[in-house]
Amino acid sequence: MREITYAQAVREAMSEEMRRNPNIVFFGEDIGVYGGGFGVSLGMLDEFGEDRIIDTPISELAITGCAAGAAMTGLRPIVEIMFSDFITLAMEPLVNQAAKNRFQFGGQASVPMVLRTPGGSGTGGAEQHSQSLEAWVCHVPGLKVVIPSTAYDAKGLLKAAIRDNNPVVFIEQKLLYCTKGVVPEVGDEYLIPLGKADVKRIGKDITIITYGRMVPRCLKVAGQFSKQGIDIEVVDVRTLVPLDKTCLIESAKKTGKVLVVHEACQTGGYGGEIASTVVDSEAFPYLTAPVKRLCGMDVPIPYNRYLEAQIVPTEDKIAEAVMQLQNY
Amino acid sequence: MREITYAQAVREAMSEEMRRNPNIVFFGEDIGVYGGGFGVSLGMLDEFGEDRIIDTPISELAITGCAAGAAMTGLRPIVEIMFSDFITLAMEPLVNQAAKNRFQFGGQASVPMVLRTPGGSGTGGAEQHSQSLEAWVCHVPGLKVVIPSTAYDAKGLLKAAIRDNNPVVFIEQKLLYCTKGVVPEVGDEYLIPLGKADVKRIGKDITIITYGRMVPRCLKVAGQFSKQGIDIEVVDVRTLVPLDKTCLIESAKKTGKVLVVHEACQTGGYGGEIASTVVDSEAFPYLTAPVKRLCGMDVPIPYNRYLEAQIVPTEDKIAEAVMQLQNY
Amino acid sequence: MNMILSKTIHKELYYKMILCRKFEENAAKMFNLGKIHGTTHLCIGEEATGIGVCSVLAKEDYILQTHRGHNQSIGKNMSIKRMMAEFLGKATGYCKGMGGSMHIADFSVGSLGANGIVGGGIPIATGAAFTQRYTKSDSITVCFFGDGATNEGAFHESLNLASVWKLPVLFVCTNNLYGMSTHISKSMNISDISLRATSYGIKGISLDGNDVLSIYRETVKAKEYVLKNGPMLMVLNTYRWTGHSKSDTQEYRTKKEVDEWKEKCPIKRHGEYLLSHMLFSKEDLELMHIQAEQEIRDAVTFAEDSPEPCIENILDDVYAE
Amino acid sequence: MNMILSKTIHKELYYKMILCRKFEENAAKMFNLGKIHGTTHLCIGEEATGIGVCSVLAKEDYILQTHRGHNQSIGKNMSIKRMMAEFLGKATGYCKGMGGSMHIADFSVGSLGANGIVGGGIPIATGAAFTQRYTKSDSITVCFFGDGATNEGAFHESLNLASVWKLPVLFVCTNNLYGMSTHISKSMNISDISLRATSYGIKGISLDGNDVLSIYRETVKAKEYVLKNGPMLMVLNTYRWTGHSKSDTQEYRTKKEVDEWKEKCPIKRHGEYLLSHMLFSKEDLELMHIQAEQEIRDAVTFAEDSPEPCIENILDDVYAE
Numbered sequence A, B: 001m002r003e004i005t006y007a008q009a010v011r012e013a014m015s016e017e018m019r020r021n022p023n024i025v026f027f028g029e030d031i032g033v034y035g036g037g038f039g040v041s042l043g044m045l046d047e048f049g050e051d052r053i054i055d056t057p058i059s060e061l062a063i064t065g066c067a068a069g070a071a072m073t074g075l076r077p078i079v080e081i082m083f084s085d086f087i088t089l090a091m092e093p094l095v096n097q098a099a100k101n102r103f104q105f106g107g108q109a110s111v112p113m114v115l116r117t118p119g120g121s122g123t124g125g126a127e128q129h130s131q132s133l134e135a136w137v138c139h140v141p142g143l144k145v146v147i148p149s150t151a152y153d154a155k156g157l158l159k160a161a162i163r164d165n166n167p168v169v170f171i172e173q174k175l176l177y178c179t180k181g182v183v184p185e186v187g188d189e190y191l192i193p194l195g196k197a198d199v200k201r202i203g204k205d206i207t208i209i210t211y212g213r214m215v216p217r218c219l220k221v222a223g224q225f226s227k228q229g230i231d232i233e234v235v236d237v238r239t240l241v242p243l244d245k246t247c248l249i250e251s252a253k254k255t256g257k258v259l260v261v262h263e264a265c266q267t268g269g270y271g272g273e274i275a276s277t278v279v280d281s282e283a284f285p286y287l288t289a290p291v292k293r294l295c296g297m298d299v300p301i302p303y304n305r306y307l308e309a310q311i312v313p314t315e316d317k318i319a320e321a322v323m324q325l326q327n328y
Numbered sequence C, D: 001m002n003m004i005l006s007k008t009i010h011k012e013l014y015y016k017m018i019l020c021r022k023f024e025e026n027a028a029k030m031f032n033l034g035k036i037h038g039t040t041h042l043c044i045g046e047e048a049t050g051i052g053v054c055s056v057l058a059k060e061d062y063i064l065q066t067h068r069g070h071n072q073s074i075g076k077n078m079s080i081k082r083m084m085a086e087f088l089g090k091a092t093g094y095c096k097g098m099g100g101s102m103h104i105a106d107f108s109v110g111s112l113g114a115n116g117i118v119g120g121g122i123p124i125a126t127g128a129a130f131t132q133r134y135t136k137s138d139s140i141t142v143c144f145f146g147d148g149a150t151n152e153g154a155f156h157e158s159l160n161l162a163s164v165w166k167l168p169v170l171f172v173c174t175n176n177l178y179g180m181s182t183h184i185s186k187s188m189n190i191s192d193i194s195l196r197a198t199s200y201g202i203k204g205i206s207l208d209g210n211d212v213l214s215i216y217r218e219t220v221k222a223k224e225y226v227l228k229n230g231p232m233l234m235v236l237n238t239y240r241w242t243g244h245s246k247s248d249t250q251e252y253r254t255k256k257e258v259d260e261w262k263e264k265c266p267i268k269r270h271g272e273y274l275l276s277h278m279l280f281s282k283e284d285l286e287l288m289h290i291q292a293e294q295e296i297r298d299a300v301t302f303a304e305d306s307p308e309p310c311i312e313n314i315l316d317d318v319y320a321e
């Protein structure tokens, strides 16, 4: 086994799939020579050429719609939106066209495309370059939504997303791009099916359900608590839609105490979906405390680095929430 | 007291405020002679003239941004987006600009604008003219979100929204436009403060928390159950952001059983926020059953009228959910 | 030096136009009887546009249709049976009753669908044309939209994209002078929409949208042009006789204006041409009318006899396997 | 028949340009020292644009700035102390440390803010100009954006809106030939961006963006023009010397190209003009440099000595009362 970064994992997934299937094309702003806003596609232009690695004008709406149109006519496009904040410009083609075209045309269309975009704060990008908007796309029937937390997951899930026959929104985590993780050797292909959560740490006292960049943070906190004899299970949702309800519910039944953690601001966040799903399930009678949410504060992401760090769930806040559950 | 329709109530609110404050202007597609997609503004052009009732080109992004710019410089614009599905085109100025400008400019700006738009299915408008997208805007700090269910509330809340110094998304309900309700005489001004839920029916056995066009439906079901001796409290959230948590929690403590009902599709809907809020509150120990959600199915809204009617919470489904809670 | 059109083509154009006219008149009737749900947008008066353009196209050429697109559907040889069934929301309709009038699509003849979003099809068209170029096909994509749609950002971004990438797409703007109640003079500061081609360095032309022959001929040339040179903008200037949709009381225009345009009826005009050039006799045309009416009666019967879709299947097409 | 500019204005233009240059060079340094968080976009080489335009404007005239907008800020007489404090995320910064470089705003001098969204300010500008016309003020709004931004739908919709409503807004496109790594030849099929005015029936002009005097003079005329006639598009052709942002390795262009543009330095050019026209002596200019450097040192001290904002106040500005 070897270690690569999360960004490399994304690149490998795209490259392997593009080698395998000539119908995959990749659209995005400055994804060619520049390698994309975060260097994720560096080098791909050299391998695949300008016909397949396609720099676009700054036109998020058109390139997303273009990907949908290409997908409906036989290609399998990947489109990169440089920051997830810019999906605000692409919601029309994503939501009204890509997500609905199969259904509204009575099954005539399929729209196999992947919209990749980095989300999250922590880079000093401030209000318009730091949002976590996954809840929006989770609320659109016809879309699938993935947020990986490790290099291993990023690669396996992206490959599965590219092969999926539906529009998949694949949200990467800026702050994880440089983190390293173990993945199989280059020749050893693997895919991770969409719709399966992953228990990243087995525990019996409390369940933390989380995803994305909060996963390593929760794991760290869990590690600290284990020394105090509190055994935390950490479930990484990975695929937000379709949601692996069984996995979440089983864990909740086991521990009886559930904490949901995400970076996105709390009000209207996907944590509400997760928490409500657990509550209104066969796990309810097992719950020995209210299902708690610990999420980003309901504020735009500030520029100042200290404030920026404090308005999302910190290790301290996670530990505090765990203690509240423990002591409930 | 007199009876007027929900649409008239909206019109009266706008007209009264426009008479009162010359800085209110109204932008929208075909809102002048045509009276807007649903005739809500019929007659306003005659009273206020073309300088204030302003037909726009079909440019949802620009008119929303234009309203934000006008709001930042001293006016109080209302902008109508003909169907809420078209906010997909206006998310950028709404979310990245209007909602954040106060915060990201360190308090220098205020953005007193109201974006009015009709939501919901039931008119045969099919997938792209029927969505209930309130959850998106509820997840954006800086925005307030209102959905009235009666003529009385529509008028009082819209007047308050227009006077509010923040961007307010005011989602009307197509299927309620023609419903009539009692409102005070023309001279008797009233405002309903944003952020206050309304207990539309007092009960002690089960709480239904709902909003918008599901309110009359839930009230009807509640009426039927009262004959069977089941006494349902119906809470109309009215203002989704800021959410009147106290009201919801108090009701939950009283009844111990909570059903959340909305038309929007379930996954990622605002029902998750409401349910989770109730669960993770002092109401938890009083809960004698899981907080249940009954929402629209996770499908695009189909054209066929029978299917269209069945994929949202029907009276039958609401009654069934009530029974499940009752028998839990 | 007009290209000579065969009698078959003349007949096809005329027949499709009357079929479209009668189809819509019928739809309006059924609408008023409450048999059609929702709304519908008639293109009466504009038949020459979609029919003139689409009759040139091969099956492999794609079209993106508008909400006012029955002429485009019929031009592209879609089945009026399945169209009518879709209006009635039946399981045999083009979209299994899920889409209705605003979402008519027939992938088997190259229609990638009508759109309920003004301008919504324009970006999709660039993608379809991208596929055509990527796969080195010699087909093109035709993208229809209205005058009002040219004020949407989607128009701008898509024409720019198509131009930079030299995609084989013909952008066809049906300028009927209004977007709902809004006259173009209130929504743009130019009167010739083809000027908008300038921004993208592409060719733009403006045609009489009620002259089906000129539309047909120019489309033949345009198809060749876009295959070789990339996108082009073709503006067809015409008029919608009826209201925007069922509920429109048309306060925003005069009866006189409408009547003047009715004089320019594209069907009457082509009929007179056929007679004066002695391509067909009055009786020939009369027969076509009878045939068209029969086709419509058959379509209505088919639609009315068809089953409603079942709620049990509602999840089938939300996601593909 | 050039309009004659006073010595004061000549000095102002020169001083602001060197202040901007030094300010950015300093910011880059502080950035490399890790004192500035996030990213920053330098406009070195483009100083003449925002400074030439904004120096014409009154306080009551609004500007909408870009992410590459330090020249616009300085042109509009913003305080470099508070700019620097904002870069460092301090409570004394223009945005109390909440916005950073991409959100610099100073409502007190008419800057309605920089924008992190390419083209994000363009619709806002129409609204500001709407207010000006509605309140019958005789001020205008100037909206800055880059060449890349003209490919966004926001550009199209907003210019159209402004044109139809004849709003007093001057649209200023700083064409530095690139949007990040993408040369305009890859993002549009025209080389003179002012052609895009055609779509909206408005006036468009293209200027040498490194000639601060011509920019100043044309802006004087343009202000008058837009007050009377409605919007106009002014394209300033220039070049960015540095990378797009901190992390840019500039693989997409040659050093030769950059060097050629450095020869056309707007500051050097204006300096030579001042000397050759004997408006100022070498010593005068030298003094200005010294003064600018002192101003910047003061700004840095101010910024570094300022307090960080407190988490306790984080909710204060999410909503207005």
Ligand SMILES: Cc1ncc(C[n+]2csc(CCOP(=O)(O)OP(=O)(O)O)c2C)c(N)n1
Residues within 6 Å of the ligand: B029, B058, B060, B082, B086, B089, C066, C067, C068, C116, C117, C118, C119, C145, C146, C147, C148, C149, C150, C176, C178, C179, C180, C244
């Ligand atoms: C994005 C969007 N905005 C508004 C509407 C409402 N609407 C439907 S058709 C129409 C007018 C369209 O005008 P035009 O493009 O000229 O087409 P026409 O109806 O004249 O054929 C409008 C405003 C819509 N469907 N989609």
Ligand SMILES: Cc1ncc(C[n+]2csc(CCOP(=O)(O)OP(=O)(O)O)c2C)c(N)n1
Residues within 6 Å of the ligand: A029, A058, A060, A082, A086, A089, D066, D067, D068, D116, D117, D118, D119, D145, D146, D147, D148, D149, D150, D176, D178, D179, D180, D244
């Ligand atoms: C909507 C949006 N898309 C993409 C970006 C990322 N981005 C920031 S600056 C930039 C280039 C902008 O080019 P141009 O408008 O020419 O301005 P310049 O940077 O050259 O001054 C891009 C693509 C963004 N900030 N916003």
Ligand SMILES: [Mg+2]
Residues within 6 Å of the ligand: C146, C147, C148, C174, C175, C176, C177, C178, C179, C180
């Ligand atoms: Mg039209």
Ligand SMILES: [Mg+2]
Residues within 6 Å of the ligand: D146, D147, D148, D174, D175, D176, D177, D178, D179, D180
């Ligand atoms: Mg540029």
